[in-house]
Each structure stands twice: as structure tokens, then as C-alpha cells.
Amino acid sequence: MNAEQLETRLQNIGKREGTSVPATVAERIELTLAALPDRSAQRRTARRRRAWAALIASAAIVGGSIAGYSAYNQEGALENPIGQAGPSSEIPIDVHSENERLRSQLSVYELRESIRRMSLKENSVSGAGVSDQGIHVRLGYIVNDGYALAIRYSITSDQPIKDFNLKGAVRLDGQTVGYVGQAGEDEGEYAVFRNEYTIVSSTQYEGVLSTTYYPFEGFRMQYTDFELAVSRIGTVDGEWEFDVDVRRQDPSLVIVNPQNSFDVSYGLNVSKVSMSKVSTRIDYTFKPSASRINRVFGIELEDDTGYRYGAVALRESANGEISHASFPALNPEANSLLIRPVYWDWKINDVKGRADVKSVPTPNDPLVVPIGEDKELIVTAIERRSDRTVVRTLFPPGEVVGFSLYDVENGKVPVIDTLYGKESGMVFGPVESEAKLQIVAESFGKSTYVPELEVRVNLP
Amino acid sequence: MSELAWKTDVQLACSGDREAFSRLVRQMQNELYGMARTLLHRDEDCADAIQEAILQAYRSVRKLREPAYFRTWMFRILIHECRRIYRKQKRVSPTDAIPDRAAPDRESDLDLKDAVNRLDEPLRTLVKLHYFADLPLAQIADIMNVSEGTLKSRLHRARRQLVKWLNVSERGEIGYEC
Numbered sequence: 001m002n003a004e005q006l007e008t009r010l011q012n013i014g015k016r017e018g019t020s021v022p023a024t025v026a027e028r029i030e031l032t033l034a035a036l037p038d039r040s041a042q043r044r045t046a047r048r049r050r051a052w053a054a055l056i057a058s059a060a061i062v063g064g065s066i067a068g069y070s071a072y073n074q075e076g077a078l079e080n081p082i083g084q085a086g087p088s089s090e091i092p093i094d095v096h097s098e099n100e101r102l103r104s105q106l107s108v109y110e111l112r113e114s115i116r117r118m119s120l121k122e123n124s125v126s127g128a129g130v131s132d133q134g135i136h137v138r139l140g141y142i143v144n145d146g147y148a149l150a151i152r153y154s155i156t157s158d159q160p161i162k163d164f165n166l167k168g169a170v171r172l173d174g175q176t177v178g179y180v181g182q183a184g185e186d187e188g189e190y191a192v193f194r195n196e197y198t199i200v201s202s203t204q205y206e207g208v209l210s211t212t213y214y215p216f217e218g219f220r221m222q223y224t225d226f227e228l229a230v231s232r233i234g235t236v237d238g239e240w241e242f243d244v245d246v247r248r249q250d251p252s253l254v255i256v257n258p259q260n261s262f263d264v265s266y267g268l269n270v271s272k273v274s275m276s277k278v279s280t281r282i283d284y285t286f287k288p289s290a291s292r293i294n295r296v297f298g299i300e301l302e303d304d305t306g307y308r309y310g311a312v313a314l315r316e317s318a319n320g321e322i323s324h325a326s327f328p329a330l331n332p333e334a335n336s337l338l339i340r341p342v343y344w345d346w347k348i349n350d351v352k353g354r355a356d357v358k359s360v361p362t363p364n365d366p367l368v369v370p371i372g373e374d375k376e377l378i379v380t381a382i383e384r385r386s387d388r389t390v391v392r393t394l395f396p397p398g399e400v401v402g403f404s405l406y407d408v409e410n411g412k413v414p415v416i417d418t419l420y421g422k423e424s425g426m427v428f429g430p431v432e433s434e435a436k437l438q439i440v441a442e443s444f445g446k447s448t449y450v451p452e453l454e455v456r457v458n459l460p
Numbered sequence: 461m462s463e464l465a466w467k468t469d470v471q472l473a474c475s476g477d478r479e480a481f482s483r484l485v486r487q488m489q490n491e492l493y494g495m496a497r498t499l500l501h502r503d504e505d506c507a508d509a510i511q512e513a514i515l516q517a518y519r520s521v522r523k524l525r526e527p528a529y530f531r532t533w534m535f536r537i538l539i540h541e542c543r544r545i546y547r548k549q550k551r552v553s554p555t556d557a558i559p560d561r562a563a564p565d566r567e568s569d570l571d572l573k574d575a576v577n578r579l580d581e582p583l584r585t586l587v588k589l590h591y592f593a594d595l596p597l598a599q600i601a602d603i604m605n606v607s608e609g610t611l612k613s614r615l616h617r618a619r620r621q622l623v624k625w626l627n628v629s630e631r632g633e634i635g636y637e638c
Contacts, residue, residue: 002623003620003623006572006619006622006626007619009572010572010587010591010592011591013572013591013592020490021489021490022503024503024507025493025503025506025510026489028507028510028511029485029486029489029507029510029514032510032515033482033485033514036482036518172468177464177468319486321486
């Protein structure tokens with residue numbers, strides 16, 4: 001044997017070695033982790049690096065996971081895993097807090113009122129303020145439920161405000177968890193904060209920054225060092241920095257059923273629904289059925305008013321670990337939530353539809369983007385704002401359709417946000433008022449609802 | 461887990477957050493087991509090594525000076541623990557070293573694996589990590605805290621030794637120690 005043959009044999013052994021964790025080892029790992037002493041309740045004593053402003057804010061919390069779609073690429077014989085569908089469920093519920101204190105109907109009333117009070121119209125901004133370059137930024141409430149954040153702010157300028165773009169970073173305990181404003185995806189600066197604002201006067205506007213994805217999922221420390229570093233307001237560069245100690249709050253409302261499980265079968269078990277002022281969380285375990293085609297299993301959430309909270313792809317539970325699906329906060333008008341299991345048959349193809357935007361589409365005169373022979377995307381509005389471009393579409397029933405916005409001369413426009421609630425569509429970065437736009441749409445397959453597995457959760 | 465979520469959890473774990481630490485370990489458990497399995501024979505030993513590594517890491521995670529090296533640091537602790545268990549095993553009955561799983565290895569693989577096990581440290585661990593665990597030299601260099609050049613030199617020595625042993629073995633001039 002020579003050195004070359006040895007090399008080949010060594011490499012071949014490596015290729016044959018499997019690394020799936022056997023159950024006995026996985027169990028030992030879980031037992032070890034469960035036995036670790038809990039130090040998380042100890043309040044962090046690290047010194048604050050900056051203290052431009054300080055305030056103590058309360059925080060609320062429920063849970064969440066990264067919203068979005070991720071495919072399970074599975075190969076195997078296609079079987080219909082929906083065969084054992086059970087009857088439609090309307091679950092009897094218990095209502096209590098995480099602390100096991102019994103709650104009454106008052107709690108959901110309080111939650112609804114809290115969410116209403118957080119709206120732009122009904123909440124004044126009276127917290128700490130920072131000034132730079134003649135622009136004054138003041139913070140209002142900061143709500144942190146450990147999975148989602150909402151930050152109320154007000155901006156006043158000595159000069160009339162014409163550009164409402166805001167650029168900044170949010171850090172928790174020194175880690176940047178997301179950006180506000182124009183996304184720089186190439187630099188990894190994903191604008192995970194939605195920025196909703198209203199214009200109060202020519203020199204003032206107010207808004208709420210809120211998370212759309214949750215990259216800091218599970219940020220559950222009792223106290224969090226929250227920093228907001230705004231580096232640009234409109235066209236003015238400057239430094240408006242806040243360093244705030246934020247306390248996490250328990251969810252306002254937790255719903256479980258008496259058996260501690262909404263077993264909807266099909267491998268999905270929903271154990272808890274929790275609601276805070278800033279997010280709605282569904283706790284679940286999930287074991288997908290084997291399937292030969294690319295299939296994504298998920299749940300959508302909507303309420304009895306038709307308000308849609310979006311869709312979340314389910315994660316496969318390892319070792320029975322509970323996963324969390326996060327959605328936006330409860331619509332205060334809702335009386336019940338509907339959890340809708342859905343699966344997507346993921347099919348990537350090269351068929352893309354393109355359409356130039358030659359006039360402003362309206363609901364009565366929409367822009368239709370054909371995708372192949374039998375699919376289409378219907379665009380009902382394109383709003384060019386100074387800080388964003390909003391493209392509104394109709395719900396594409398039964399289809400998984402994605403689309404991109406292109407500035408013909410400058411390339412792809414970065415995505416900022418996804419619309420939800422009563423709306424459907426996407427929010428992109430700003431474009432020039434005269435820019436020639438093009439929409440490129442793509443079909444990713446079909447989505448199938450499973451009505452017999454839907455779970456309706458009545459709010460108390 | 462996204463890179464950002466990973467970094468956030470490392471930061472949290474370093475500040476004493478048990479849940480974040482647990483998430484990191486769960487995220488790494490396939491790699492941890494894969495590494496332990498290349499260095500030890502039995503799953504029970506792998507579980508012991510991983511358990512001890514988790515406990516040691518949790519005890520000292522707050523002292524980790526550079527959170528970016530959490531993964532490397534964790535591997536280093538595990539390798540240390542695997543070596544300790546391996547040394548202990550060498551002193552007990554050889555039947556204890558029978559693998560848990562039905563061995564799919566070909567006979568020639570067994571020859572080679574036995575030869576690798578006869579290498580002195582640090583050559584033995586290096587060969588196992590590089591070939592059996594399929595780790596790139598750059599990562600092993602981080603874990604073992606030596607330069608890639610040193611590792612290449614050691615690999616060369618290890619291969620030369622293995623070729624020598626296996627050639628002798630093929631001629632039937634040497635038996636196996638156990």
C-alpha cells in the first residue's frame with residue numbers, strides 16, 4: 001500500500017460514518033440540559049456602554065418563530081397524509097396566565113384595550129428625547145415580549161419634514177437584532193422592523209417600529225438592554241441614540257385546552273395559544289409525514305373578522321421539543337382565532353411572468369401579470385412613497401406566488417415588509433418618482449388547506 | 461438557526477442564559493455526536509463525553525473571552541473529554557471497546573481503524589478528526605490551537621506510520637494488540 005491508496009481508504013471510511021444521533025444519546029443530552037442550574041433570572045450587571053437617554057419601560061411578551069417559508073426537501077413515495085382527518089374542532093378552553101393565575105374575561109378585554117391604546121391615534125409620546133441636527137426624537141412605549149418588539153416614537157424638526165425615511169439599528173444586550181428603514185440585504189442589514197407612521201404636522205410625525213420577523217427569537221431575559229441607534233432621518237445624518245432598560249412581561253392571555261393539547265393530527269399538535277400586546281404565539285410539536293415531493297407544512301392564522309395574520313412554516317420537532325409560531329398581535333375586534341393547517345407542494349419552475357408598470361393600477365383597472373398559461377398575479381395598487389413602495393395584490397387562492405419589484409434602470413428593489421391583516425402585498429424600498437418599474441412574478445406551487453383539521457379558538 | 465440568532469444565543473449563553481445555552485447545544489448535537497463517535501467506540505461513552513462536555517462548558521461559558529469561538533471552544537472541551545475516556549478505556553478489558561452498533565465495516569476498514577487507534581496522540585485524534593469526522597484542517601487548527609502547517613506535518617507523519625504498519629500487516633508480520 002502506498003500513501004495515495006491510504007488516503008483513499010481513510011477518506012472512504014469517513015464517508016461511511018453516519019452521524020445521526022441515536023435516541024439514547026439524544027435523551028442523555030436532553031436530561032443534561034434539563035438539569036443545568038437556571039441562572040437566567042439573574043439580572044445582567046454589565047455596564048451600559050452608552051447612556052444618551054435612560055428610561056424604564058415595561059415590556060410584554062408572547063412567543064414567536066421566524067415567519068417565512070422553508071421547504072422540507074423530502075424524497076419518497078407520495079402519500080396523502082390527510083387521510084385520517086378528524087372532525088372540525090371547536091375546542092373548550094381554559095384561560096390562565098403563564099404564572100398559573102386564573103384569569104377572567106377581563107384579561108382579554110384588557111388585552112384588546114391595550115392593543116387599541118397602542119395605536120398611533122390613541123397613544124401620546126412622552127418618554128426620553130434626544131436632539132441632533134435640529135431634529136428631536138422622543139420615545140414612547142417600548143414593548144418587548146421576548147419574541148417581538150414595538151417601539152413608539154415621535155420626530156419633530158425645526159425645518160419642515162419632507163422625507164420620512166428612518167435609518168437605524170436595534171440592539172438587544174449589545175447584539176444587533178434588526179434594522180429600520182432601507183434594507184441593505186447585501187450587507188446583511190435586513191430591515192426587520194416595520195415602520196408605521198402618521199404625519200402630525202409639517203414639522204412632526206409619529207410612528208411605531210415593530211418587528212416583522214423575529215431574529216432574536218427566545219430573547220427571554222427578564223431585563224434587556226435595549227438600544228436604538230438612529231443614524232439618518234430623512235436626508236439628515238446624525239446620532240439619535242437611546243439606551244433603555246426594558247423589562248419583559250408575561251403574555252396577557254394564554255389559552256390551553258383542558259387536555260393541554262389541541263391535537264389536530266397529521267403530525268401537528270397545538271398545545272398553547274398565547275397573546276401579548278405585540279404578538280400572537282402558537283406553541284406546537286410537529287412530525288411531518290414522509291412525502292416524495294417537496295412539501296412545506298404550515299399554519300395560517302386568521303380571525304372571525306377575516307383579518308389574516310400570515311402563515312408560518314412548521315418546524316419539525318426534534319426530541320419532542322416544542323416550537324413556536326409567531327404572528328402579529330391580536331386584532332382587537334376579533335372574537336375567535338382560526339388556526340388553518342395548510343401544505344404547499346413546492347414546485348420551482350423557470351416560468352416567470354413579467355409586466356411593465358405603464359400606469360398606476362387600481363382595483364378597477366388592475367395590472368395583471370401572467371405566469372405561464374394558467375396563473376396570474378393581480379396588482380391592485382402601487383404606491384410610491386418617499387421611504388417605501390407599497391405593492392398591493394389580491395389574495396391568490398390556492399397558489400403560492402412570489403413576486404419582485406424591479407427598477408428597470410437600477411435593478412431589483414429590496415423587500416422591506418409583507419402586508420397582512422385585511423391587505424395583501426409587499427413593501428419594497430423607495431424608488432424615484434419617474435422610475436420605470438417592472439414586476440416579475442413566479443409560481444412556487446400549490447397550497448392546499450385542510451378544513452377538517454382547522455381549529456377555532458374562541459376568545460373568552 | 462440563522463447566523464444572527466446563533467450569535468445572539470451565544471451572547472445570551474455567555475451572560476448565563478440557560479435556555480440560549482441549551483439551544484446552542486441542541487443545534488450542535490449532531491456535530492458533537494459525530495465528533496465523539498469518531499473518537500470513541502460506544503454510544504454510551506459518547507453520551508458520557510458529551511454530557512461532561514456540556515456540564516463543563518456551562519460552568520465556564522461566562523469566562524469565554526471570545527463568543528465567536530463558542531463552537532470551537534465546545535469541540536475542544538469535547539475532544540479533551542473523549543481523550544480522557546479513551547485513555548481510561550485503554551486500561552480496561554478490550555471487550556469494552558466493542559462498538560454498540562452492528563459494524564458495517566469491511567475487514568480492511570477494521571485493519572485501518574485499528575492502525576489509527578495505535579497512533580500516538582496527537583496524531584490519532586488528528587487523523588480521526590480530519591478523515592473520519594471530515595473536518596477541514598483550518599477548523600482542526602482552531603480546535604487544537606496549532607497552525608495548519610504543523611497539522612500537515614503531523615498528518616504526513618501519521619500517514620507514513622500507517623502505511624508502514626499496514627504493509628507489514630498485509631505481509632502477516634504483525635498481529636493486533638487486542
